[in-house]
Amino acid sequence: MQPLFEASESPLAGEAPAEPWWQHGLIFLGYLLLGIIFTWPLVLHMGDGVIQKGGVPIDAGQGVWNLWWARSSLLNGQNPYLTRHIFYPLPINLFFQTLSLPNALLVLPILIGLGPVVAFNSVTLLSFGLGGYFTYRLALALIKDRPAAFVAGFLFACGPYHIQRIWSGPMELIAIQWIPLYLFCFVQALARPSPLRLLGAAMALLITTLASQYYGLYTAVYTAGHGLLATLLAAPTYRWRTLGASAAVGILWLLGLVPIILRVGGVGDAVLEDWQVRQVFHSVALVDLISPNIQHPLWGQALAAWQDQSHPFGLENGAGLSVAMLLLVGIALVRRWKQSWPWAVLVLGTYLLAMGPQLRFDAAQSPIPGPFLLLDLITPFRNSSRPSIFIALSAIALAVLCAQGFVLLNQRPRWGLGLLLVAELLVSPWPITPLRVAPAYQALNADPLPGAVLELPPRNDDSLYLLNQICHGRPLMGGYLARLPDLDLTVYPSAIKRIWDADPPPSDILDLNAPTELAALGVRYVTIDLTALPEFQINRIRRQLAGPHTSLVYADASLEIYAISGDVDQPAATLGPGWYGIERDGERRWRWMRDRAMISLHVRQQSMVRVEFLATAYGEARPLIIWNRQDQLTKLEIPAAPYEQWVTLDLMLPPGRSDLILESAMVPNADGRMVSLAIQQMRITPIAFRPEVRREPGTFIPATLPQGGSGLCQ
Known part of the structure; x- marks a missing residue:
């Protein structure tokens, strides 16, 4: 059997010829200039606005915050992947x-010198300069024709996929340059493997993964396909070498990635409940391929309206093909079949993966399964809810x-098709979303007392509060993330849940006092956006905040800011999982618990507290065991109704939150619920320190x- 290719002429491996340094610089600057043109007028608003669909900072604002947090953590010697500055007081893992x-x-000098907004927009422009340059080098390694390689860089940097990422705003997806950097290293390693080249390719893939886990994970899948195809096409004497080089890159990538994952807490086995629904929604449909450029100044709006009718998500995925692209693909496959068909296979394979779990023509459901279902057998892929991002790999293979x-x-045909490409990919001038923070937030930064900020109403769908935090610098109770954590204070009964939801304060088995609870949790300020709530809900929040330890420190037509006194030294309690709803009989109030129920105690500093409540067992007497973590605090026999027993605990609590678990055997009651004990009249009171007991200094509130x-912030 004759080999399809000798090693030196493989269409999937190659080495770029040497070029003088000034030529590298000119190529980069050429793509950077294209970036300025294709994002116009962004360069005029580098420090005061971003490109973001909808006119409200969502993903773009989060990207600005990410840069601010990375700078702040690195300059303070903190782990940037762990923070308690958003969704306070939870510890948040930012790695995933x-x-x-x-x-x-990449933009650290700009970030330090000019701030996160300029840095974010610099990432956008550099994605053109570097994305185009690395794709040019990749194509040059494979084709050895500089004008053709420049066209490849132009198609990848200025093509529909990248343009749609800029429109939607996520920085980690805008920064496309890491993919061609890796593929350039990879094809060179396949052409002439060496330890240095294999390590360089693996490092480039690791950087790609740390820049965007979608890009890293999907590029790793692409690597397997590219490496396997290159192995099959290679001469027999080179096949094991090619396969070994591909495998070595993957193994070295994993050896670098796994320790980082373990260091930040592991992958975990939690999977989104609606993962398959999300994947189907965020997938490409066949109809998307014939909608090339919805940002075009002439036909963009008409195409967008048509696309919105047939497949709304197609507006975002950037999967379309232009006429000039199709002509070039046709020419390549007809006249250069031997070198072109492997790249056509890679384009087709990544397109099919981008179509997700179902192969659909438009938005309608389809019974035809897609190859992405095979990836869903692996947990990390079930958590990757955007198969359409495989289009990034399709785009670079299509460019080649x-x-x-x-x-x-x-x-002459080169000039003609080149001009047609430019004409088809042109974009209209972008509307710029201005970024400004109300001056009142800057004053919060000057307050020497530590403490978090709670902004109301909660905004979990945009990043405005993250931008405010850049100016006040305080921990934020809430925020915006691609995957929201469970902030249990807003889920289970607490005073914070009442003002979070702007609900009236009901009576419960314990006193839910907002100022006391906020102070115990280390919250220093509460803000109310008066434009985002009806007047009756604003008044509910005002009434619950009222008290001797709360003061209005700022007010205008759109914003009120309340300060919570830092001198309050009262413990607070909130309920966690395991409780049924409140029940009443006249003035009497109680909650039934299941076999385990949580009480969370919050203190601002080390404190002695007394916990008291009245307990009644269901049906017959049963034991109650109270735990604090792994420590059993007490075990009592609780009598059945109509008898009751007071339970009293004196505890020394460290600053922050301590969870008590009440445990008892449960049985079904008359209405089918599984219950154990009824708890009522819960009281949490401070106890004065005895003279011989020394209070340890310390705080749990981030600086x-x-x-x-x-x-x-100006």
């Missing part, structure tokens, strides 16, 4: 979010395939960070 640390390091066709053209918004 969208932090994109390599992009922060188009360059294969471009290299066959004579001078206020310096303002970091530059023009954002």
Whole structure:
């Protein structure tokens, strides 16, 4: 059997010829200039606005915050992947979010000197300069034709996929440059493997993964397909070498990635409940391929309206093909079949994966399964809810395939098709979303007392409160993340849940007092956006905040800011999982518990507290065991109704939150619920320290960070 290719002429491996340094610089600057043109007028608003669909900072605002947090944590010697500055007081792991640390390091001098807004927009422009340059080098390694390689870089940097990422705003997806950087290293490692080249390719894939886990995970899948195809095409004497090089890159990537994952807490086995619904929604449909450029100044609006009718998500995925692209692909496959068909296979394979669990023509459901279902057998892929991001790999393979066709053209057809490409990919001037923070937030940064900020009403669908935090620097109770954590204070009975939901304060088995609870949790300020709530809900919040330890420190037509006194030294309690709803009989109030129920105790500093409640067993007497973590605090026999027993605990609590678990055997009651004990009249009171007991200093409240918004906070 004759080999399809000798090693030196493989269409899937190659080495770029040497070029003088000034030529590298000119190529980069050329793509950077294209970036300025294709994002116009962003360059005029580098410090005061971003491109973001809808006019409200969502993903773009989160990207600005990510850069601010990366800078703040690195300059303070903290782990940037762990924070308690959002969704306070929870510890938040940002590794599986969208932090994109390599992009922060890429623009670190700009980030330190000019602030996160300029840095975010610099990432956008650099994605053109570097994304185009690395794709140019990749295509040059494979084709050895500079004009064709430049066209490949243009198609990838200015094509529909990248343009739609800029429109939607997520920094980690805007920064496309890491994919061609890795693929350039990979094809060179396949052409002439060496330890240094294999390590360099693995490092580039690791950086790609840390910049965007979608890009890293999907590029790893692409690597397997590319490496296997290159192995099958290689001469027999080179097949094991090619397969070994591909496997070595993957193994080295895993050896670098796994320790990082273990260091930040492991992958975990939690899977989104609606993962398959999300995947189907965020997938490509066949109809998306014929909607090339919805940002075009001439036909963009008409195409967008049509696309919105047939497949609304197609507006975002950037999967469309232009006429010039199709012509170049056709020329390549007809006249350069031997070199082009492997890249056509890679384009087709990544397109099929981008279609997700179902192969659909439009938005309608389809019974035809897609190959992405095979990836769903692995937990990390079930958590990856956007199969359409495989289009990034399709786009770069398509760029190389188009360059294969471009290299066959004579001078005049080259100019003609080149101009057609530019004409088809042109975009309208972008509307700029201004970024400004109300000056009142800056004053919160100057307050020397530590403490968090609770902004009301909660905004879990945009990043405005994250931008405010850049100016006040305080921990934020709430925030915005791609995957929201469970903030149990807003789920289970607490005073914070009442003002979070703007509900009236009901009576419960314990006193839910908002100022006391906020002070115990280390909250220093509460803000109310008067434009986002009806008057009756604003008044509910005002009434619950009223008290001797709360003061209104700022008010205008749209914003009120309340300060919570830092001198309050009262414990607070909230309920956790395991409780049924409140029940009443006249003035008497109680809650039934299941076999385990949680009480969370909150103190601002080390404190002695007394916990008291009245307990009654259901049906017959049963034991009650109270735990604090793994420590059993007490075990009591609770009598059945109509008898009751007081339970009293004196506890020394460290600063922050301590969870008590009440445990008892449960049985079904008359209405079918599984119950054990009824608890009522719960009281949490402070106990004075005895003279011989020394109170240990310390606080659980993160420090206020310096303002970091530059023009954002002016």
